[in-house]
Structures are given as structure tokens and as C-alpha cells.
Amino acid sequence: KGHKDSLNSVALSPDGNLVVTASRDETARVWNAKSGRELETFFGHYDPVNSVAFSPDGERVVTASEDETALVWDPQSGDAAVAFEQHEDSVLSVAFSPHGNLIVTGSNDRTARAWNSQSGKQVMVFYGHLDAVTSAVFSPDGERVLTASADGTARVWDVQLGTVLATLKGHQGAVESAVFSPDGRRVVTASDDGAVRIWYLFI
Numbered sequence: 001k002g003h004k005d006s007l008n009s010v011a012l013s014p015d016g017n018l019v020v021t022a023s024r025d026e027t028a029r030v031w032n033a034k035s036g037r038e039l040e041t042f043f044g045h046y047d048p049v050n051s052v053a054f055s056p057d058g059e060r061v062v063t064a065s066e067d068e069t070a071l072v073w074d075p076q077s078g079d080a081a082v083a084f085e086q087h088e089d090s091v092l093s094v095a096f097s098p099h100g101n102l103i104v105t106g107s108n109d110r111t112a113r114a115w116n117s118q119s120g121k122q123v124m125v126f127y128g129h130l131d132a133v134t135s136a137v138f139s140p141d142g143e144r145v146l147t148a149s150a151d152g153t154a155r156v157w158d159v160q161l162g163t164v165l166a167t168l169k170g171h172q173g174a175v176e177s178a179v180f181s182p183d184g185r186r187v188v189t190a191s192d193d194g195a196v197r198i199w200y201l202f203i
Contacts, residue, residue, distance in 0.1 A: 002029060002038050009051045013058045018075065020061050022049035028063045030075045040078045044071055051093045055100045055117070062103055062117075064094035070105050072117060082120040087113065089132075097138045102159070104145050106133035112147045114159060124162045128155060135177045139184045146187060148178035154189050156201065165203045171195060 005024035012019055012033065019031045028049050030040040047066035054061055060081075061073045070091050072082040084091075089108035096103055096117065106112045112133045114124040126133075131150035138145055144165065145157045154168040154175050168178075173192030180187055187199040 003027070008049065011053050013054045014056060015058055018058070020052050020054065020075070022052040022063055024048035028052050028061065030061070040075060042073050042078055042080070044080045045069070050091065053095050055096045056098060057100060062094050062096065064091035064105055066090040070094050070103065072103070082118065084115050084120055084122070086122050087111070092132060093135045095137045097142045098140060099142055102138070102142070104136045104138060106136035106147055108132040112136040112145060114145065124159065126157050126162055128164055129153070131174070134175065137179060139180050140182060141184060146178050146180055148175040148189060150174035154178040154187065156187070156203065166201060168199050170197060
């Protein structure tokens, strides 16, 4: 306990010792996973924090906010080290690549974007969705990005080229979440239409 408004996202550190939470109170907080004790509060966003994730090595945290930015933090010091500031609307989703060198964000501006996690430089913009990108994640090998959108589709993208490799159509409502299987050959999507779908990728 400690947040002053509802929670939007939660993530567990790779070693299982820490939990990080994102809240509408404009903060993200780091907690001891065993005791529940609050260890750090990240102040820096100016609107609700929508999404949060740990880096693969557990040394960094990234947050996404309705203030149109994403920030990378040091969970030990609570300092914001890198800012991603080129979205034109709320940032709804954020995730590290498997190697931690890239970050992908999904936004209400209908785009997903890949960034250098150390410098904050934008390296790719994924254009094509017709509505908000509600979720964006990397494939297990880091070569693809999977996006979910309020336009009712999910899309698989080539990270290097920014091109669409597959468009997954079939839901009758907004797709709120999408993830790869551990082997990267399947995708699971969840939608406002009340359905969860499993897709096989032949790409």
C-alpha cells in the first residue's frame, strides 16, 4: 500500500525480489516482493503512469505515461536517466527487448516506436494501425515487435525495417493485449469482444 490512486500496471524483477507498480497518481514505485515494503518512488511524470517494465538484467525500470513520455529509471537511486519524448499522445505500453538494448512503446498516437535504451534515440517508428496501440512487446529473439490496437487488429513487425510481417484480423473489438509464445511461433491476443485468440505465425 502507498499509492494514492488506482494501479495500471505491475511487473516483477527477473530475480523475483522486487515489484514495480505504475499508478494514476503519476508515480511508479518499487517494493520488496517478500515484505511488501516500499523501497523507492519515481517522481517525474506529470500525468498517470500507464505501464511499467524491468530490464532483463533487473538494473533498470521503464515507465510509460499519459504525459506522452517514457522514462528509464535506476531502481536503486530513483533517478530518471533516459527520456523518450517523440510520441504525440499518451504512451500506453512499454517493454524492453530481450537483450535490453532496445525499448518499444505503444501510444494513443496510433504508432509504436523502438528506442535505444541507453541514449533515448528513436530508431524505428511502426506506422499502420488506425487507432491507439494498446500494447507492444518484442519477440523472444528480439527480431520482431508485436502490437495490439484499438483498431481490432494485432500486427507483427520487422524491428530493423519497420515493415509489417503479419496482420492478425478476426476480433470484433479493440485488441487490448498481445504476447508471443516462448518459442515465438504463436501469438495470443485478448480483446474487448470477450475473446482470446491463439494465432500461428508462418513468417
